[in-house]
Amino acid sequence: GESVGLHLPTLSVQEGDNSIINCAYSNSASDYFIWYKQESGKGPQFIIDIRSNMDKRQGQRVTVLLNKTVKHLSLQIAATQPGDSAVYFCAENLKISGFQKLVFGTGTRLLVSP
Amino acid sequence: ETGVTQSPTHLIKTRGQQVTLRCSSQSGHNTVSWYQQALGQGPQFIFQYYREEENGRGNFPPRFSGLQFPNYSSELNVNALELDDSALYLCASSLAGEALEQYFGPGTRLTVT
Numbered sequence: 001g002e003s004v005g006l007h008l009p010t011l012s013v014q015e016g017d018n019s020i021i022n023c024a025y026s027n028s029a030s031d032y033f034i035w036y037k038q039e040s041g042k043g044p045q046f047i048i049d050i051r052s053n054m055d056k057r058q059g060q061r062v063t064v065l066l067n068k069t070v071k072h073l074s075l076q077i078a079a080t081q082p083g084d085s086a087v088y089f090c091a092e093n094l095k096i097s098g099f100q101k102l103v104f105g106t107g108t109r110l111l112v113s114p
Numbered sequence: 115e116t117g118v119t120q121s122p123t124h125l126i127k128t129r130g131q132q133v134t135l136r137c138s139s140q141s142g143h144n145t146v147s148w149y150q151q152a153l154g155q156g157p158q159f160i161f162q163y164y165r166e167e168e169n170g171r172g173n174f175p176p177r178f179s180g181l182q183f184p185n186y187s188s189e190l191n192v193n194a195l196e197l198d199d200s201a202l203y204l205c206a207s208s209l210a211g212e213a214l215e216q217y218f219g220p221g222t223r224l225t226v227t
Contacts, residue, residue, distance in 0.1 A: 043116070046215070102147075102159065
């Protein structure tokens with residue numbers, strides 16, 4: 001089936017802590033995964049992506065890990081800041097004849113306390 | 115900001131009415147995808163337009179339809195509105211072949227009463 005789910009609906013951390021947001025996906029054929037950040041009243045904002053031939057990718061303060069064996073994806077945010085408070089979605093790219101679409105999970109709300 | 119714009123920002127309609135939402139894609143992007151995001155949920159794919167034609171569709175009934183214009187802007191039309199159509203409607207633009215990198219607009223909040 002098509003489903004991308006998240007284990008934790010809400011994650012509360014203190015400013016300066018490292019945050020880890022997890023995601024499980026179901027489609028073994030997915031070749032591309034993306035993490036989006038969505039702030040209230042805004043559309044999803046691209047954070048980082050990873051292709052299925054990689055296990056890890058790092059950006060500025062963010063790292064995405066991909067474990068294809070257990071179909072698990074995680075987003076690590078280093079030194080979390082109040083501005084990181086938002087809902088985070090993972091999405092997998094699903095290829096269907098003639099086009100590709102993103103399948104999103106429900107999302108995890110990250111709350112960062114000063 | 116992604117350069118993708120949507121209008122209107124908010125909209126209130128009555129059950130049974132029809133609605134048209136608009137999206138202007140990022141400069142140079144020729145593919146537009148539409149998503150429905152219910153409160154507390156992740157976006158759900160509605161359909162995708164490329165070269166003014168629908169080239170992919172999600173699990174949405176035919177009363178959800180769309181258009182893409184020569185300048186790559188797009189419309190989403192919903193007929194016979196139902197209460198469950200209340201949601202944030204997002205459009206995302208991308209380059210054909212690079213549909214992986216989709217840039218989202220701010221969305222249109224539709225409320226059906």
